[in-house]
Amino acid sequence: MPSPAAPPNASDPAPAGARAGQPVILFVDDEPQSCKWFARTFADEFNVLTATGVDEALALLREHGPSVALLVTDYRMPQRNGLDLLLAVQRDFKHLVRLLATAYAEKDVAIAAINEGHVFRILEKPLDLVQTRLILREAMTLFRAQTMERALLENRMLAMRETLGFLAHELNTPLATVRGFVSAITDRYQAPADQAATQTQEEAARVACFSEREPGEVMAALAGAQRSALYCQSLVSAFVRSARDAYPGSIDQPVTASNLVQALLKEFPFEREEHSWVSCEVAVDFALPGQRDLLYLVLSTLTKNALLALQEQPEPRLRIVLGREPGPEGRARPWIRFIDNGHGIAPEILAKLTREPVTTRAQSGGNGMGLMFCRRVVQSLGGSIELSSELGHGATVSLYFKP
Structure with a gap:
């Protein structure tokens, strides 16, 4: 056997002749x-x-x-x-x-x-030199394939954990609303008084009495609880579908931006007159990439955030606008914008939003997870999310998608 140069050993920081980054x-x-x-x-x-x-x-x-x-x-x-x-x-x-x-x-x-x-x-x-080299190449090809598969699995699991965390966070608000309505109805319940002479005991047992400060309060509370419960169901269903669609071999169901916004306006649990605050403007419609249900969760989060920011405004408005603008290499870049006339966002918070979990509503239980989730979903589709705001003059959230 010919006398070769000494190979690297355990004390070497890297293999001799090492190619940077190579296995x-x-x-x-x-x-x-x-x-x-x-x-x-x-x-x-x-x-x-x-x-x-x-x-x-x-x-x-x-x-x-x-x-x-x-x-x-x-x-x-x-x-x-x-x-x-x-x-x-x-x-x-x-x-x-x-x-x-x-x-x-x-x-x-x-x-x-x-x-x-x-x-x-x-x-x-x-x-055997030739045979061994061929087998090493096969093994290296297998290693790269397994590495890619592990990375895809890890990314899928990370996305699943983030979505679970987001889902738990998003369910808190409507569930708290349901509890509030149920508590209000419970407080208005009146225990049966002595049975009237004209009522039998059986007839009285079939009648439940509730007091109302204003006519229709109880029915409004029941309707509000039902809306919030339906929204919870829609969030869970969207998560289940997105989890199912994350498996290899699944086929994304195409959806246009306008159809998704219309679904949002139909299914979101607006309270009282909130639905009248929201308008949709379609300058240009376009097909959305990726999973419809994850994008629905994104739009729901942005709508909820905007409505919360509008609660104290005398003339609240939320415009959801669809359009395109010139992008890189002259290709038109589609976008969806949420434009509200709320109180705006402080500059120190605006600089961190979507990059780390900060919130404008820390005192009321916000934790910033919603926008972080939105950013990761849009980025996973090759897009981006941008925020602009002037304190006291509302905020604009823009979702940009691949041309």
């Missing part, structure tokens, strides 16, 4: 010459680390673990064999693609390596 192969063999040959032979294509034993290999993995993609280990080694290393890696470094190199063709070794160590391939020693 690393860790080769483990108790024969130093074998380690040198492997490092010299494959360093032209891969970053290589070597170790001459299980303990040294695990120490390297603890230091370089996230950057290591493949593990190629010999089976026959003193003290601890390759299967011991494979089992430790399977437990602590699950992201690695594992290969076993051995000069021994015992059937039980191969079975244990596959079943317990979850190896990708078994390489027979002495290693």
Whole structure:
């Protein structure tokens, strides 16, 4: 075997000739010459680390673990064999693609390596240069595919956790409204008095009495509770559908911006005269990308925030405007804008909104999660969200979508 240059070892901060950002192969063999040959032979294509034993290999993995993609280990080694290393890696470094190199063709070794160590391939020693290089390339391709799949899964789980947190937050308001209406109705209930002479006891038991300060109060409270309960149901249904649609293979249902806004105006639980505050202006309609139900949650959040800001205004107005404007490379960029004439947003809060969980309503239980959720949903669709406001002169929230 030709005499190669010494390979990197456990004390090296990075593999010799390392390509920045490229995954690393860790080769483990108790024969130093074998380690040198492997490092010299494959360093032209891969970053290589070597170790001459299980303990040294695990120490390297603890230091370089996230950057290591493949593990190629010999089976026959003193003290601890390759299967011991494979089992430790399977437990602590699950992201690695594992290969076993051995000069021994015992059937039980191969079975244990596959079943317990979850190896990708078994390489027979002495290693064939061409065949080994092909297998390393296959293993690296598998590693990249698994890394991408893990990233997609992690992003999906993160989005799911954020949506769950947002959902729990958004349900608080309508549920509190329902409780308030129920409490108000309960307070107006009147226990049956002595039965009138003209009523039998059975007839009196079928009649419930409620007092009202103004005519229609009880029915208005019942209607308000029903609206809020229906809104809760719509939020939960939207979340369930968005969770189902997040799985691979699902097909997004196309929806136009105007149709989604009309659904919002129909389903949102407006209180008293709030519905009359809101108008929709369609300068240009367009198809929305992504999941309809997540976008519905975004529009609901922005509507709720605007209505809260309008509560003290003498002539409250919320305009929901649809349009386009020139974007990058001359392509028209569609947008939806929520424009209110509320009290506006303080500059120090405006600078942080959508970037961190701050709120204009901390005293009433706001926590800023809603706008954070909106930003992440729109960004996941390749768009952006922008806020502008002048204190005392309302606020504008713009949702921009890909051209």
